[in-house]
Amino acid sequence: MRTTFVSTISLWNSSKSTLDKLQSGLTKANTELTTGRHADVGLALGHKVGESLSLRQQRAEIDTLTDSNGLAIQRLKTTTAALDSIRENATKFRDALVGLPSNPPVETVKGQAAAYMSSLVGDLNVSIGGRYVFGGINTTTAPANGYANGVPSSLKDLVASAFAAPVASGGFGFPQSDPLASGISPADMEAFLDGPFRQIFEGPDWSAFSNASDQNIQSLISPTEKVETSTNANTTPIRQIAMAYTMIFDLGIETLSPATRDMVIMKAARVLSTAVSGVTDVQASIGTAQAKADSANVRMDLQKAIFEERIGKLEAVDPAEAKVRVDQLMTQIQTSYSLTAQLKQLSLINYL
DSSP states (O other): OOOOOOOOOHHHHHHHHHHHHHHHHHHHHHHHHHBBBBHHHHHHHGGHHHHHHHHHHHHHHHHHHHHHHHHHHHHHHHHHHHHHHHHHHHHHOOOOTTTOOOOOOOOHHHHHHHHHHHHHHHHHHEEETEEEEEEETSSOSSSSSOOTOSSOOOHHHHHHHHHHHOOTTTTSSSOOSSGGGGGGOOOHHHHIIIIIIHHHHGGGGGTTTOOOOOSSEEEEEEEEEEHHHHHHHSSSHHHHHHHHHHHSSOOOOOOOOHHHHHHHHHHHHHHHHHHHHHHHHHHHHHHHHHHHHHHHHHHHHHHHHHHHHHHHHHHOOOHHHHHHHHHHHHHHHHHHHHHHHHHHTTTHHOOO
């Protein structure tokens, strides 16, 4: 004769095993209901999981490029605003020089030039999040030292040295403030401005004023397109503007003869006119780069929408079906709890 052993512990364990499976299923169903995608994508898709991962990778790359473009566009907008200020100040000062009377208020004009030079330094040193927009690829160092702050020599030191250099070297042999400056002819001053003076601003001595890199930032704005998304303080228009301001406030025009002073003033006005056109060209390049970045963002948004649609078709679950499964599993779990509670009231005697 064979008997089967029966006890309440075996009955309790039976319901516990079922309850574990139900709770695991409920967790999975809740995850799918919350996220809208399969809880285990690999298990659900099988061999198609590679396609899903590839689509997600492409979408992540687009997200990265879009974020990068946002920073680039912000940099371009800030650069444009600073260039607007530089161009407007140069235009105002040029117009002021052109409209000066035959006997101009020299000290007032010099003070304006010095103020505009200081404003130029401030505009060039504008930054976003600690990154300088006129530094080229050198974004961590302020691009402009200032007229008198260069190390080891400043532009002020270089201009003074060039002016006081011997005549054989292209200078005048005395400082700007010397009364002998009144004897400088317009032709001699023009030769100095087109020679040693211009070389300070166009040659390697410019590094006394600027710490910027000549190389601008190149940004990948889409998977297949790269553009320059910055400018720098070493561009020709910036050099010309600084040169024109310097002509007025640091060549001692108050000590020059009226004819030579008028020549310097008109020379500065012509240089500023050329520089203003140059700044406009730089702004056009900046605007083109911003337009390309904006256009790339629009295209990538469309691509991202396509990727998301394809990912959804692969990974998405029916929310209504997931909700039904959650409700069914909850009902089964509640039933299991109820049965377990009833089993706890049993004893071996009652069972027999």
